[in-house]
Amino acid sequence: MKLFSLCLAFLFALGTVQFVYAQCQSGETEILLNLVPDNFGSETTWRFTGVGGTPIYASGGPYTNNNNTPINESICVPTGSQVIFTILDSYGDGICCSEGTGSYTVTVNGVTVATGGSFGASESSTFFAPLLTYDIMMGTIKSPFPVLGSNETITLQSSLKNTSSTVITALNMSYQVGTEPVVTESFTGLNIPTAAEYPIVFSTLWTPQNTGAQTLKIWVNDINNGNADLFPSNDTTIKQLNVYQGMTIPNIIDDFLAAPPVYSTIATAANQINKPTDLDFHSILSRKELWVINEDASNTGGSTVTISDAGLPTQSSQWLRDGNAWHFMSLPTGLAFGTNGNWGSSPGIYNANHNGGAPFTGPTLWSSEMSIYAQNAGPGTNGSHLDMLHETPYGMGIAHHKDNAYWVFDGNSSNIVYYDFVEDHGPGQSYHGDAIIRRYTEVTVSKDGDVPSHLILNKSNGWLYIIDTGNDRVLRMNTNTGNVKAALTPIEAVVEYSEMENVVSETVIDTGLVRPCGIDLVGDRLIVGDYANGDIRIYDISANPATYLGKLSTGAAGLTGIKIGPEGNIWFTNRLTNMVQKITATTTTGLSIQTPDEKMIVYPNPASDQVHVQLPNTINSKASIQIVDALGRVVVSTYCNNKRMLTFNTSTWANGMYWLSVEGDVQKITIQK
Numbered sequence: 001m002k003l004f005s006l007c008l009a010f011l012f013a014l015g016t017v018q019f020v021y022a023q024c025q026s027g028e029t030e031i032l033l034n035l036v037p038d039n040f041g042s043e044t045t046w047r048f049t050g051v052g053g054t055p056i057y058a059s060g061g062p063y064t065n066n067n068n069t070p071i072n073e074s075i076c077v078p079t080g081s082q083v084i085f086t087i088l089d090s091y092g093d094g095i096c097c098s099e100g101t102g103s104y105t106v107t108v109n110g111v112t113v114a115t116g117g118s119f120g121a122s123e124s125s126t127f128f129a130p131l132l133t134y135d136i137m138m139g140t141i142k143s144p145f146p147v148l149g150s151n152e153t154i155t156l157q158s159s160l161k162n163t164s165s166t167v168i169t170a171l172n173m174s175y176q177v178g179t180e181p182v183v184t185e186s187f188t189g190l191n192i193p194t195a196a197e198y199p200i201v202f203s204t205l206w207t208p209q210n211t212g213a214q215t216l217k218i219w220v221n222d223i224n225n226g227n228a229d230l231f232p233s234n235d236t237t238i239k240q241l242n243v244y245q246g247m248t249i250p251n252i253i254d255d256f257l258a259a260p261p262v263y264s265t266i267a268t269a270a271n272q273i274n275k276p277t278d279l280d281f282h283s284i285l286s287r288k289e290l291w292v293i294n295e296d297a298s299n300t301g302g303s304t305v306t307i308s309d310a311g312l313p314t315q316s317s318q319w320l321r322d323g324n325a326w327h328f329m330s331l332p333t334g335l336a337f338g339t340n341g342n343w344g345s346s347p348g349i350y351n352a353n354h355n356g357g358a359p360f361t362g363p364t365l366w367s368s369e370m371s372i373y374a375q376n377a378g379p380g381t382n383g384s385h386l387d388m389l390h391e392t393p394y395g396m397g398i399a400h401h402k403d404n405a406y407w408v409f410d411g412n413s414s415n416i417v418y419y420d421f422v423e424d425h426g427p428g429q430s431y432h433g434d435a436i437i438r439r440y441t442e443v444t445v446s447k448d449g450d451v452p453s454h455l456i457l458n459k460s461n462g463w464l465y466i467i468d469t470g471n472d473r474v475l476r477m478n479t480n481t482g483n484v485k486a487a488l489t490p491i492e493a494v495v496e497y498s499e500m501e502n503v504v505s506e507t508v509i510d511t512g513l514v515r516p517c518g519i520d521l522v523g524d525r526l527i528v529g530d531y532a533n534g535d536i537r538i539y540d541i542s543a544n545p546a547t548y549l550g551k552l553s554t555g556a557a558g559l560t561g562i563k564i565g566p567e568g569n570i571w572f573t574n575r576l577t578n579m580v581q582k583i584t585a586t587t588t589t590g591l592s593i594q595t596p597d598e599k600m601i602v603y604p605n606p607a608s609d610q611v612h613v614q615l616p617n618t619i620n621s622k623a624s625i626q627i628v629d630a631l632g633r634v635v636v637s638t639y640c641n642n643k644r645m646l647t648f649n650t651s652t653w654a655n656g657m658y659w660l661s662v663e664g665d666v667q668k669i670t671i672q673k
Contacts, residue, residue: 024076029129031083031108035071037063038095038102038117046087046104048075051126057083062090068100077129082231085114086124092380092430094119097493111165113195118493120431121380131165131194132230134223138237139197141218142423143403145340146239147283150211151246151647152339156202158218158237161195164230168192172221175202177241178214184221209641214241247285248612248645251523251603252568253538255585257550264311266571267292267580272305272319276573276580277452278335278397278561280343281310282368285566288312291368292573292580293335293345298354301325302332302345304374310565311582320374324383327352328364333452334398335561336406341368342386342424344406346395348450359393360491363408365421372427381428387421389435390491396447399455399464401479405436407455407464411447416440416455416466416477422495435494438484443477443505446470451531452560454519460610465508465526465541467516474516474528476544478504508546512537518562518572523604525549529559529572536562536570536583542608552583600662609651615644615662627660 024030037044041063048057058075077083085106089095095102096117103117106125114125126137139159148154156175162168169191174184183204192198200218208214219236220229229235267273275295282289290310294303303321308314322329333348345364352361365387367373375384387404394411401407405420420436447453448469457464462480482503490497509528518529524542529535534554539546558576565571570583601614613625625646627636635658636648 023074027079028076029079029081029108031057031075031077031085031106031129033060033071033073033075033085034105034107035060035073035087036068036095036101036103036117037071038068038100039066040091040099041065041067043090044087044095044102045090046085048077049084049086051082051084053084057081068102079130081129082126083129084124084126086122087116087119088122089119090121090380092121094123094431094433111194113163115195118433120425120429125161125195126234127163127195128231131163133164133166134227134229135162135164135231136168136171136220136223136229137161137163137234138218138220140423141216141237141239142199144206144216144241145342145403147242147244147339147341148208149246149283149339150208150243150643151248151645152207154206154208156204156206156216156218158200159197160200160220161197162192163195164223165194166224167194168198168223170225171200171223173200173202173219174221175206175216175218177206177208177216178210180209208243211243211245211642214243215239216241244284245286246645247566248614248647249285249522249564249566250568251525252585253522253525253527253564254549256552256570256583257538259586261552261586262584263554264582264584265579266290266311266315266582267305267307267317269578271307271317272303273573273578273580274303275575275578276305276560277333277348277575278454279563279571279573279580280335280337280561281563281565283337283339283341288566290563290565290571290580291335291337291343293329293332295331295333295348295575296321296325298331298349299326301327302329302347304335305580306370307580310571318370322366322374322383322385323376324385326354328383328385328388330354330361331450333396333450334409334454336398336400337368338400338402338404338406340403342366342404343368344398344400346392346398346408348394348396348411348452350393350412352390359412360390361395362389362392363395363398363406363419364388365404365424367427375427377426377428382430384427386424386427387432387435389419389421389432389437389494391419391437391439391497392417394447396451396453396469397455397467399457401457402459407457407479409445409447409453409455409466410439411453413439413441414445414447416443416445416464418479433493433495435496437490437494437497438500439488439498440477440482440500440503442501442503443475445475448515451515451517454517454561456519456521458521465519465521467519467528469516469531472510472513472516473507474509474513474519474526474546475505476508506544508541508544509539509548510545512548517560520562520564522564522568527562527564527570529562531557531559533557534559534574536572554581554583600660602660607650609649611648611650613646613648613660615640615646623662625660625662627658 045061047059106114485501514532517531
């Protein structure tokens with residue numbers, strides 16, 4: 001019996017670890033692996049390989065479950081080899097920290113070259129054995145995302161890993177988009193030890209000069225004040241971008257009160273509209289693609305109706321439901337598009353697992369690509385969602401902030417929560433470890449049953465407008481204020497989960513609303529819906545509190561989401577009538593459809609923080625633009641660069657008169673701040 005047991009143990013060892021040596025020969029370098037499995041060791045495997053997956057120097061696993069005994073292995077590789085260590089988890093939840101506190105550490109000559117435990121399906125590290133004196137490896141570009149607008153100002157962000165034996169204290173780095181000029185910056189005062197990753201954030205902002213496909217490159221020039229990287233082939237990271245023509249929605253809200261507007265029905269139950277709670281237009285406004293989110297039922301999950309060419313004779317619609325909407329889109333209350341083609345939803349349920357247990361739900365990130373959204377992402381995946389976090393039961397509304405970051409109304413804890421998914425985990429995956437979550441407990445709100453409490457961010461000044469449905473009012477919160485008060489304990493491993501303090505907030509509207517629901521803004525005009533009576537109330541928010549200007553009566557209770565569309569018209573959903581409708585102004589005193597003989601249009605005027613200039617088609621696409629103050633001093637001097645819509649930041653300008661002139665059009669327009 002002993003011999004039989006020993007044979008079994010020997011065979012088991014052969015099946016779990018291959019090509020592992022006790023000591024290294026001359027011309028070889030030793031790599032040490034320390035692995036502590038989690039409670040599901042049967043899901044864990046690892047390997048050391050060369051570039052491209054060959055040769056395989058060593059591999060190991062799977063292991064037994066519920067055995068956290070540390071595993072120590074010695075691997076020998078030819079000296080000077082570039083080695084890739086990969087650890088895999090077949091379930092996709094890493095080895096820390098949902099099912100035990102597993103971890104791994106890889107060392108070469110006593111120097112840690114890879115360590116971790118919190119990852120998704122796999123994680124890899126590349127290094128030389130022995131380590132080079134100067135060597136970094138660029139990571140992926142985190143921002144901008146593949147899709148962005150031409151009117152955006154972008155902070156370029158990437159990451160790198162120190163794969164050398166030297167602590168990095170300084171870097172000289174550059175970026176270039178297409179054929180635009182190279183931008184170079186120095187990063188000093190660093191302390192990046194071996195195997196550490198470091199975020200790279202360029203201080204020089206980028207505004208696209210061209211539309212269409214673009215190639216973004218970020219690279220390292222030198223290390224620690226002039227030292228060349230000894231393995232330069234991984235010093236550059238590249239991302240393909242698609243820059244779409246940005247549009248500014250015109251502010252014609254006052255026209256809705258100047259004359260009776262026209263109401264038209266866009267979609268009904270015949271288009272599979274089923275208890276709609278919110279709507280938004282695709283990031284690329286020129287597509288006129290309207291997305292509507294249906295509450296449906298908790299046992300099926302919500303769904304969406306995508307309306308192409310919305311409001312046009314060529315309009316069509318497509319109904320879709322994700323394969324696991326039961327969890328990821330359970331009783332959705334809100335939908336908000338980002339500028340990168342992704343969108344977020346807020347599940348209005350306490351526990352998205354529907355098992356009667358502790359709260360476990362929060363906002364979900366989705367792709368608008370029809371080849372991804374609501375499609376099977378492949379074996380081992382869970383629906384088509386791009387990401388989901390779980391700190392806001394009864395999420396009653398959602399608003400986009402920037403990139404993959406959103407604001408959510410927490411109806412359970414009665415406050416506002418900031419979520420940054422950072423990089424999505426991919427369709428149907430489960431890694432959430434890079435997320436940032438911040439809870440603003442000083443901003444207290446209250447939900448009203450299952451009526452959504454929507455939000456909208458004024459991205460020009462950072463004020464977040466919040467419908468506080470339970471208290472029949474509208475608040476605003478300055479997202480540029482606040483600091484971390486304390487760390488909170490997250491449900492799952494994330495980079496940050498914090499409580500915030502010292503945030504500035506104030507009441508905007510506290511009269512005239514019965515059950516407010518639905519909110520949007522353009523310029524200094526805010527529109528707020530009312531679920532109780534279907535009214536859409538219009539406010540001037542140039543000063544606080546807001547000034548009531550008038551209302552539009554839709555004629556039916558149940559109004560939920562409202563949206564100001566690409567042409568400035570108002571679109572809304574009604575959960576009780578299962579309808580999507582559009583309100584069109586019958587007179588326009590502001591911006592209208594452009595005609596060839598049109599003059600320049602400047603708005604808002606007077607201006608406060610920014611001013612928009614819309615150029616007629618007759619202007620030369622490369623014409624020069626100049627703005628001067630009352631003393632004749634040049635404030636702005638630039639070029640059109642093929643753009644018909646330009647935005648200027650006027651927040652730092654002194655009060656007074658300014659004159660704008662465009663080459664090819666001799667008229668002058670006065671801008672009064």
